[in-house]
Amino acid sequence: MTLTATPTPVPLPMTRVCALDDILPGTGVCALISGQQVAVFRVGERVYAIGNRDPFTGANVLSRGLTGSYTAGGQTRVKVASPLLKHAFDLDSGLSLDDPSVSVPVYAARTEGGDVWTGSLA
Amino acid sequence: MSTPIPHLVIVGNGMVGHRLTEQLRQHAGPDVLRLTVISEERRLAYDRVHLSSHFDDPRPNLSLATDAGYREAGVTVVTGRADAVNLTAKTVQIAGWTLAYDALVFATGSFPFVPPVPGRDARGCFVYRTLDDLDAIREAAQDTQVGVVIGGGLLGLEAAGALRKLGLETHVVEFAPHLMPAQLDAEGGAALRRTIEAMGIGVHVNTTTQQVRTDDAGRVTGLDFGGGAGLDAGLVVFSAGIRPRDDLARAAGLTVGERGGVLIDDTCRTSDPHVYAVGECALHDGRVYGLVAPGYQMAKVAAVNVLRDLGLLDAAPAQFRGADLSTKLKLLGVEVGSFGDAKGVTPGARSVSLSDNVRGTYSKVVLSGDGRVLGGLLVGDTARYSDLLDLTLSGTPLSVPPETLIVPPLPGGAVSTSSDALLCSCENVRESALCAAIAEGARDVASLKKCTGAGTGCGGCVPSLHGLLHSELRRLGETVTNHLCEHYPYSRQELFDLIRVRGHTTWDEVLDAHGSGLGCEICKPAVGSILATLHNELVVAPQHAPVQDTNDAFLANIQKNGTYSVVPRIPGGEVTAEGLIAIGAVAQQFGLYCKITGGQRIDLLGAQRDDLPAIWEALIAAGFESGHAYGKSLRTVKSCVGSTWCRYGVQDSTSLAIRLELRYRGLRSPHKLKSGVSGCTRECAEARSKDFGIIATEKGWNVYVGGNGGVTPKHALLLASDLTEDEVITLLDRYLMFYVRTADRLQRTSAWLENLEGGLEYLRAVIIDDRLGLCAELDAEMQRHIGTYQDEWAAAVADPAIRARFRTFINTDARDDGVQWVDERGQIRPADHPHFYPLPMLGGD
Numbered sequence: 001m002t003l004t005a006t007p008t009p010v011p012l013p014m015t016r017v018c019a020l021d022d023i024l025p026g027t028g029v030c031a032l033i034s035g036q037q038v039a040v041f042r043v044g045e046r047v048y049a050i051g052n053r054d055p056f057t058g059a060n061v062l063s064r065g066l067t068g069s070y071t072a073g074g075q076t077r078v079k080v081a082s083p084l085l086k087h088a089f090d091l092d093s094g095l096s097l098d099d100p101s102v103s104v105p106v107y108a109a110r111t112e113g114g115d116v117w118t119g120s121l122a
Numbered sequence: 123m124s125t126p127i128p129h130l131v132i133v134g135n136g137m138v139g140h141r142l143t144e145q146l147r148q149h150a151g152p153d154v155l156r157l158t159v160i161s162e163e164r165r166l167a168y169d170r171v172h173l174s175s176h177f178d179d180p181r182p183n184l185s186l187a188t189d190a191g192y193r194e195a196g197v198t199v200v201t202g203r204a205d206a207v208n209l210t211a212k213t214v215q216i217a218g219w220t221l222a223y224d225a226l227v228f229a230t231g232s233f234p235f236v237p238p239v240p241g242r243d244a245r246g247c248f249v250y251r252t253l254d255d256l257d258a259i260r261e262a263a264q265d266t267q268v269g270v271v272i273g274g275g276l277l278g279l280e281a282a283g284a285l286r287k288l289g290l291e292t293h294v295v296e297f298a299p300h301l302m303p304a305q306l307d308a309e310g311g312a313a314l315r316r317t318i319e320a321m322g323i324g325v326h327v328n329t330t331t332q333q334v335r336t337d338d339a340g341r342v343t344g345l346d347f348g349g350g351a352g353l354d355a356g357l358v359v360f361s362a363g364i365r366p367r368d369d370l371a372r373a374a375g376l377t378v379g380e381r382g383g384v385l386i387d388d389t390c391r392t393s394d395p396h397v398y399a400v401g402e403c404a405l406h407d408g409r410v411y412g413l414v415a416p417g418y419q420m421a422k423v424a425a426v427n428v429l430r431d432l433g434l435l436d437a438a439p440a441q442f443r444g445a446d447l448s449t450k451l452k453l454l455g456v457e458v459g460s461f462g463d464a465k466g467v468t469p470g471a472r473s474v475s476l477s478d479n480v481r482g483t484y485s486k487v488v489l490s491g492d493g494r495v496l497g498g499l500l501v502g503d504t505a506r507y508s509d510l511l512d513l514t515l516s517g518t519p520l521s522v523p524p525e526t527l528i529v530p531p532l533p534g535g536a537v538s539t540s541s542d543a544l545l546c547s548c549e550n551v552r553e554s555a556l557c558a559a560i561a562e563g564a565r566d567v568a569s570l571k572k573c574t575g576a577g578t579g580c581g582g583c584v585p586s587l588h589g590l591l592h593s594e595l596r597r598l599g600e601t602v603t604n605h606l607c608e609h610y611p612y613s614r615q616e617l618f619d620l621i622r623v624r625g626h627t628t629w630d631e632v633l634d635a636h637g638s639g640l641g642c643e644i645c646k647p648a649v650g651s652i653l654a655t656l657h658n659e660l661v662v663a664p665q666h667a668p669v670q671d672t673n674d675a676f677l678a679n680i681q682k683n684g685t686y687s688v689v690p691r692i693p694g695g696e697v698t699a700e701g702l703i704a705i706g707a708v709a710q711q712f713g714l715y716c717k718i719t720g721g722q723r724i725d726l727l728g729a730q731r732d733d734l735p736a737i738w739e740a741l742i743a744a745g746f747e748s749g750h751a752y753g754k755s756l757r758t759v760k761s762c763v764g765s766t767w768c769r770y771g772v773q774d775s776t777s778l779a780i781r782l783e784l785r786y787r788g789l790r791s792p793h794k795l796k797s798g799v800s801g802c803t804r805e806c807a808e809a810r811s812k813d814f815g816i817i818a819t820e821k822g823w824n825v826y827v828g829g830n831g832g833v834t835p836k837h838a839l840l841l842a843s844d845l846t847e848d849e850v851i852t853l854l855d856r857y858l859m860f861y862v863r864t865a866d867r868l869q870r871t872s873a874w875l876e877n878l879e880g881g882l883e884y885l886r887a888v889i890i891d892d893r894l895g896l897c898a899e900l901d902a903e904m905q906r907h908i909g910t911y912q913d914e915w916a917a918a919v920a921d922p923a924i925r926a927r928f929r930t931f932i933n934t935d936a937r938d939d940g941v942q943w944v945d946e947r948g949q950i951r952p953a954d955h956p957h958f959y960p961l962p963m964l965g966g967d
Contacts, residue, residue, distance in 0.1 A: 018932045026640070026668035029932040037931075037938070044640060053940065059684035060940040064672050068642030071608060081643035083672030083680055085578070088643070098572065 010036055012107060014119030020047070020111050028080065030063035031118065038107055039063035040118055041091060043078050048091040049109035049118040054082040055102050062089070062104065070097070128224040128432040129156040131214055133204050133370065138401030138417035139229030140167030140187050143197055145425035150434045152196025158223075159192070160216060162203045163252060166192070171414055174284035175954065176256045178944040182953055184253070207374035209394050225396050225428045228371050228384055229421075232364040232402040232412070237272070241334030246342030247358045250281040259359065263288040266356025270294075270345060272331055273361035274301040276453065281359045282323055283454045293324035293353055295345065297362075300327055305449070305460040306499060309477055313484035313501040317456050320482070326353070334358060366403045366410050379405040388441040390424040396431070398424045407444055416445035448514075450500075450507045456482075459504040462497025462514040463488050471496055474524045478502075485528035493520050495527070508550045545590065546576035546583045553590065560594045567591060585833070585868065606867060607644040609637045614792060614867040618652050622863075627657055629669045647671045648867045651754055654790035655862050658910040660917050661790075662924050673752035676928065677915055678734055680752075683941055683952040686734060687727040688714075690741050691749035691787065694761045694779035694799075695722035704744030712737055715949045721758035721796065723749065728950050730937060732930050738915040748915040750787065754868075756795045759783040760808065764801025764818065773818030775801035778847060782816075785851070786858065788911045792865040792874075795858070796830070810838045813871040814854055819843070823850045827857055827885070828875035836872040839882050842890065855904035856889035856897055863903075 017031040017040055028041040030052050037052035039062040052060045065080040070088070079097060081088040088097040089104055096102040109118040130146065132139050143159060161167075166187040175182050192199050206215040207226065214221045234249035236242055246266070248259050263269065269285040271278045274296030285292040296303070300311025301318070315325050326347075333346040344354040366383040377385040377393035383405025390398045390406075401417035402410060411417065423442040429435035448461035466473050466488040475486035483502035487510065490496050495513040500506065510527060513520070520527075543553045551574045559573045567587050571577045577584045595602045604613040612620065617636065626632045632649050633641055641649075646669035654661055661667070661674050673679055678686035690705055697705075705724055709716050712733050714726040729737055738748050751757060759782045762768065764775030779799040789795065798809035799816045809815025815826040821844040829838025842853060865874040878884055887893040889900070918924045930938050942953040 015933075022926075022932060024664055024668050024927075030930065031933045032931045032936050033933075037940070040932070057682060058940070059682065060938050061672075061680070061684040064675070064680075064684075066643040066646050066669070066671065067640065068646065069609070069640035070642065071639070076639055078640065079642070084682065084684070086643055098578065 010034070010105075012036055012038070012119045014108070014117055017116045017118055020114050020116050023047075023116065026067055028063040028065065028067065030060070033119065037063075038118055039065075039080070040109060040116060041067055041080060042116075043067045043091065047109040047111055047116050047118075048078065049107035050080075050089065050091060050094050051105040051107075053104070054084055054087065055096070055104060056082065056087045056098075057084045059084055067091070127154055127156055128434070129158065129222065130225045130227070130428060130432070131158045131160065131221055131223040132227045132229055133160045133207075133214065134229035134231055134401075134403070135159050135161035135163070135167045135187070135199070136229060136231045136401065137167060137170055137186065137414055138231070138421050139227075141418050142227060142229060142400060142421040142425055143187075143192075143195070145422055146429065147195050147197070149425070149429055154434055155429075155432070156198075157196065158198040158200060158221060160200045160202065160204050160214070162201075163254070164201065165253060166199065168253060170251075173250070173253070173256060174280050174287065176253060177260065177284050177287040178953060180942055180944065180953065182942065204370055207370060207397075209374055209376070209397065212396060223396075225398070225431060227424060227428065228368075228392070228397070228399040228403050229401050230367040230370065230403040232366050232410075234360060235363045235365050236360045237331075237362050239272075239331050239334055241336055241342075242360065244334055244336045244342045244358075245340050246356055247334060247360065250277060250284070250359050250361050256284070259284070259357070260288060262357050263290055267291055268293070268353075268355040269357040269359065270353055270355040271359045271361055272345075273363070274298070274325070274327065275304055275361065275363065276302065276451070278359075278361035279318070279453045281361050282318075285357070285359065286321070286323060286454075290357065291324075292322075293326060293355065294318070295329050295331060295347075295353075296325070296327045297330055298327065301325065302458070305458070305464065306501070307465055307486070309475060310484050310486065310499045310501045313477060313479070313482060314453075314456060314458065316479060317482045317502060318454060321454060323454070324353075364402060364410075364412050366405065368403055371397075371399065371403070379408070379410075383410045386420075386442075388443060389427045389439055390420050390442055391427065398428055400424045406442060409444070411445060413445070413447070413449070416442075419445055446515075448511055450504050457500070457502060457504040459500035459507040460498075461507070461511045462495070464497045464499045466496070468496050473498075474528065476525070476528045487524055487527050489520070489524055493524070494518070495520065495524075498528075545586050546574075549575040549578060551576035556587070556590055557594055560591060560598070564591075565595075583833070585873075604866065606648055607642055609633075609639045609641050609645050612636065614648055614652070614869075615864050617649065618655075618863055621649070621652050622656055627653065627659075628665045629653070630665075641669070643671070644867075647674070647754075650674070651790045651792070655907075658788070658790075658907055660912065660914060662914065662918050662927075664923070667924075667927070671753065676731060676734060677738075677748065677918060678729065678752065681727060681952070684731075684938065685727070685941055685952075686729045686731060687725050687751070688729055688734070688737055688741070689719065689723050689725050689749045689751035690746040691783070692723050692746075693783040694759065694776045696776055696780060701744065701746065705741070705746070708737055708740045708744075711740065713950065715951060719751070719758075721751075722760055723751070723758060725751070728943065728952075730930065730941065731928050732935075732937070734928050735919045735925050739919050742913075742916055742919070747913045754791050754793050756783070756786045756789045756791070756797070758796060759786075760796075760798040760812070762799075762801050762806035764799075768801055768806075770804055771801035771818070772820050773801055773823065775799040775807065775816075775818060778816060778823070778850070779807075781847075781851075782854070785908060786854075788914070789858065789862070789907055791858070791862045793868050793870045795871070811835065812838060814838070814857065816850060822846055825850055825853055828872045828882075830870050830872050832870070834872075839875070841882065841886065852901070853889060856900040857885070859900040859903045860885070860889060860896070 012033045015033045023042040031038045037060050039052040041048045052062050064083045067080050078091045079088045094104045094106040107118050168184040202217050204216050234251050269290040270293045271281045272295050274294050282294050301314050331345050332348045335344040337343050346352045368378045368384050371384040372378045384399040386399050386404045400420040423440040426440035450459040470491040473488045477484045487498040488496045564570045592602050605611050650669040715728045717725045719725045759779040761775045761779030765771035796812045797814045798807035798812045800807040800809045801818050811829050811831050815838050817824045823845045824843040825841045826838035827841045943950040944953045
């Protein structure tokens with residue numbers, strides 16, 4: 001059993017990551033901000049940002065996961081599945097859908113004039 | 123100014139001391155509790171359990187705490203050794219400073235015990251406790267070839283592993299008659315010894331060191347065992363147990379045990395109401411724990427109670443009532459498990475054991491007179507550890523003969539010793555637990571995974587989970603849906619037909635027309651595969667890339683640390699000397715680990731994503747394309763040398779294998795496809811364990827279908843015999859096309875064939891007798907696949923937009939600093955990242 005500490009999100013400055021067009025719809029890219037790896041996804045009309053490290057495997061791969069949706073409590077939510085062992089994470093909350101005690105850090109993400117920005121939640 | 127807030131001082135910053143700060147800060151922030159930690163080592167807390175990985179290259183970061191982390195958590199760190207504690211004044215003295223406390227916790231740990239052997243202080247003698255000790259050992263190891271560890275307990279063997287990593291000829295000297303005397307019995311110790319000796323480590327049990335030999339300069343030269351026996355060695359590590367560090371507490375007047383240790387009660391409080399002790403310095407119920415897990419439990423208990431004392435927590439007092447000492451660990455690569463009354467000291471206990479000195483395993487269960495499991499030992503194979511520990515802890519009487527608990531499982535799970543089969547061996551989940559979950563409402567594999575944990579390890583049992591779910595639901599009289607997932611109310615085959623008939627060419631069209639939501643990791647690759655089978659467009663094209671699983675998205679195999687492996691296509695395993703040199707040069711240039719695969723190809727592992735295009739360019743320049751060693755597609759066609767070289771060969775198997783691999787390369791299918799061609803019935807290509815296999819006879823070729831290795835091995839069945847090469851090709855074209863169009867998601871050819879109504883006879887009727895009139899269409903489909911095949915890797919490197927997707931970061935050229943390598947047998951392998959297993963920390967008892 002791996003003991004996965006709840007990640008303490010490191011404060012990150014709001015940073016311009018790339019142009020929105022640099023991310024294929026439905027996919028993610030990885031940005032390096034103040035030494036932290038941030039997975040940035042373009043799903044539907046929105047962009048999302050979470051930590052890039054898969055807490056189940058310790059590898060920096062979440063940006064390479066397949067995005068998708070799932071239904072919980074009658075609501076449609078968005079998720080990403082890690083490419084390694086397919087553990088899925090909610091993109092809004094960072095919570096693991098497989099183990100309620102595990103989560104990844106969530107960062108703010110927005111588009112501004114065709115650019116994608118991300119950083120710590122205010 | 124605000125009112126003064128209470129001050130808690132922790133003496134010691136090891137694993138347990140650090141855990142205590144975390145526990146405290148979880149409940150009380152810096153605004154309500156002042157927290158000071160006294161750390162004697164110049165490093166903050168680090169993972170001592172994985173101490174020996176300090177010798178890996180690159181050196182892993184074992185730190186558990188950082189200055190910045192403590193700063194952020196509002197913890198003051200004082201580096202130095204506490205000189206005195208005044209319990210009356212409630213102060214700690216440290217290098218001329220006086221710290222006043224409201225509560226104090228001792229987390230001073232232990233020190234290694236060095237037996238009073240003459241010469242034990244000589245240059246070249248060490249203990250194995252801190253990173254500084256390890257650095258000193260590393261330096262000394264450069265000047266010598268032989269190292270000895272005195273002590274064959276847990277930590278001693280850990281230290282032996284470290285010396286071996288440093289390249290020394292390594293010996294272990296144990297005073298007791300066998301290794302790990304605290305945990306193992308004689309038989310278990312002997313099994314462990316055999317395995318360790320086979321690794322080239324010298325083991326000397328029943329051996330007392332009488333003297334450490336030194337030269338004139340006071341340097342270690344070896345050990346004397348008496349009676350003329352001894353060992354020459356330039357480095358000696360003492361690992362003969364631990365002693366609690368209680369000197370400070372003792373001097374302050376706290377009660378300590380007769381044999382050491384600060385006495386604590388169940389709340390972890392010492393004899394002074396304001397002082398607690400946790401970890402290896404503490405004595406609880408007559409026992410000092412040399413393990414990290416009980417230490418962590420004590421930290422949790424002490425945190426709650428000390429916060430209650432300070433009025434910061436409104437909760438019931440927490441209690442430490444001793445710890446279960448069952449352990450499972452890997453020492454020098456050998457699995458060892460010990461649980462409950464492992465040595466059978468309970469009056470009236472009997473034991474059943476099984477020792478296999480070929481496999482190097484030993485298993486034992488200790489039973490009470492009335493047939494309950496009291497404990498046991500496992501050496502070499504701990505697969506049954508959790509099951510047996512469960513039985514021990516639950517104390518339920520056995521319903522099966524005890525010997526069945528320790529016989530190794532039958533191969534392939536073909537026959538189970540009980541009707542309650544173990545379906546998931548990673549998570550130890552049995553059929554009964556899964557059936558219970560289904561009865562309680564689990565209706566898909568995802569919920570089965572969630573409530574039982576099955577299928578969340580290696581994933582090899584997921585197909586069995588599907589099968590069990592379906593048969594169980596049918597048994598319960600419920601409708602079984604074959605829906606792909608929540609986004610598509612169709613099976614793969616139904617969706618295949620829809621896509622083909624409606625002529626959809628992209629994921630977006632398919633989702634709009636037939637699906638809902640945004641899709642997921644199940645339906646996206648499935649639809650991607652169907653589109654690829656039907657249209658054979660570049661899978662990395664922008665309209666297709668977002669639905670590809672990572673391997674198809676990056677045209678290579680992802681490995682555990684997020685790097686990829688590249689497997690150049692070598693049809694039939696035939697490669698020129700120039701080709702071999704070119705592959706070697708690529709591996710050398712990009713620092714890749716090389717391994718010959720089971721499918722007679724060369725695996726190049728450890729490629730960083732941003733190097734992939736350049737690697738492919740180099741391979742393409744040498745005449746190779748990269749190969750499909752990933753995804754649901756044709757992998758490889760294995761072959762022997764056949765009649766060209768072999769004195770038994772009757773047909774040219776290599777040429778046919780090459781022809782088949784080139785013909786079917788790039789074919790996307792419901793599951794991976796493997797093949798083999800053997801030049802005679804001796805079957806050196808193992809063709810009958812493949813999805814399609816061809817075996818030569820004097821009269822031509824025999825075609826076998828529906829075999830596979832994997833979790834449920836199946837021998838392929840004879841479809842047709844004595845065919846010409848062209849007849850083989852026609853038959854295989856139809857077989858493969860029929861399979862890719864009609865199989866379910868992730869259904870291999872063996873399961874597909876079994877589920878085909880009419881089985882092999884029906885398959886023959888369809889693809890040989892053309893009973894459905896489909897043959898011409900199947901032939902044309904395969905022709906189209908072959909006609910539209912393109913080298914995906916060449917296409918990817920030629921397109922700057924696709925190439926850009928291989929960058930590690932979108933905003934910088936940096937590389938992933940999480941990818942770390944260690945050296946093993948002269949090549950790289952991924953560094954293990956530290957896990958917090960509750961492993962024993964120290965030897966002795």
